[in-house]
Amino acid sequence: MKFSLATTFAAFVLGRVAFASPAPIKLHPRLDASQLDVYAPPITYPSAGAVWVVGETYQVTWDASTPPRQITNPHGTLILRKGDLATPLILAKGFNITDGETTITCPWVVDSDDYSLVLMGDSGNWSEQFTIAESDPTDSA
Secondary structure, three states: OOOOHHHHHHHHHHHHHHHOOOOOOOOOOOOOHHHOOOOOOOEEEOOOOOEEEOOOEEEEEEOOOOOOOOOOOOEEEEEEEEOOEEEEEEEEEEEEHHHOEEEEEOOOOOOEEEEEEEEEOOOEEEOOOEEEEOOOOOOOO
């Protein structure tokens, strides 16, 4: 009877799985809401009706007045969202989420009125939708 390398390997793996003893699982008690350190501060700017211009600098702000005692991940990231989907555009990264603000430059994107920002740190939330335009819509030609 001939055994191929694949057959021998499959027999070896199945033999190891059959006799493997699983590691014990350690259970932890469920935390109540007062013990959670999830922090999702609401974004205060940009707000609905804001218009950003490509290439301009903006101060993004959020309410950092009530952080939990312990924050697992204090390093924030701002991601651009269009409609219901997050884009791959990271606008800022590594800032302290308890600072309540960070400065970004508006990226070049297609003009639209359904952009929002996702604030990631210990949790994630997003701003109200706002507009990004290639040029200032209040400038007349």
